[in-house]
Amino acid sequence: MEPPASRKTRLSPNKVSLSVNAGNAREFDLWRSGYSPIYEMDAESVAARSSFKAGLTGYNLADVVIIDGYSSAERLRRTAQTIARSSVDHISLTVYSEGGSTLDIEGRAAEIRPGDIFFLDMTRCSALRASDYKSMTLILPRTLLAPHVANLDSLHGKILPGASPLNEMLAAHMRMLYTKAPALDVPDMHAAARGTAALVATLAGASVDGRELISQVAVSASLDTCRRMIDATLHDPALGPEFLCNRLGVSRAKLYRLFEPLGGVSQYIQQRRLMRAYRIVVDPTHAGERISTIAARCGFTNISVFNRAFRQTHGVSPTELRIVSTSAALDDSELSGDGAFRTMKRWLHGSDAGVTLSAAE
Secondary structure: OOOOHHEEEEEEEOOOOEEOOOHHHHHHHHHHHOOOOOEEEOOOOOHHHHHHEEEEEEEOOOEEEHHHHHEEEEEEEOOHHHHHOOOOEEEEEEEEEOOEEEEEEEEEEEEOOOOOOOEEOOOOOOOEOOOOEEEEEEEEEHHHHOOOOHHHHHHHHOOOOOHHHHHHHHHHHHHHHHHHHOOOOHHHHHHHHHHHHHHHHHHHHOOHHHHHHHHHHHHHHHHHHHHHHHHHHHOOOOOOOOHHHHHHHHOHHHHHHHEEEEEEHHHHHHHHHHHHHHHHOHHHHHOOOOOHHHHHHHOOHHHHHHHHHHHHOOOOHHHHHHHHHHHOOOHHHHHOOHHHHHHHHHHHHOOOOOOOEOOOO
């Protein structure tokens, strides 16, 4: 059998390095663009853009992204519009080694201090106002966490205090994952991704504050049930407020209250349909499937309406996206410099998980 060292190709962890030098307006604009799938970002003020500096190094490990970074003070907002434009369906965990932020979760404010780990659901709104900081962020697909967490909605805005022993264990795992990422081969990446998801679910669930859980469990469980029903029936053109009310036995008023923080139930359904369509279009196993068939699988009965909504949300037509996603594999120019900003954007959309690169042993 051929020894591992002589293999010609392998799945790279796709190391990406980005940086913004103070006073470089072009790099600042690229930075903002690279982050656009997850946040609308800006410096603390218009004047502060001229002195803004930031950088990160990250790895994509079988759809799990681990990032070590730093930044000048900034403002980050994930609005209903940002969510609608992106196909990001992930949970993020961030820990600051220096600095901190004020976090606003759908009207609830909290202070994040060095050492705290905070969770954000990228399908829901949030806003951060951060001071100068250094941080590590772990981003996991909801689908990877779902088998381990009974109620994923309870994680949004959750904070594990820095003094917690379980926090220390999770932060240590994040640092170790980042350190070992360059050495992981394909099986190791998938094993690390699954193990990380299980560990996150176990430690986060074990640290839930009882009083907070009791006060939120009824609403959260109801919202989670609705979201699961929506994801299970996206293919059905009849899916809508009346459909959900009849299937789940809830009033229209209650349904609207549940989805108000997510931009409304109809918008949420449209967002999930377009998110699923995006993932099917970029999936190489569906490369031969007609766009009209994909549209129907996602609940669209009119291909023109689907194409228009897809372009509005993702900035390209389904056909154009398919061409881009099946183009040549990443080369070195896409892993550093200006190209890295585009790569980060694609990472967060989930379209680079299967890229094969030549090994640089």
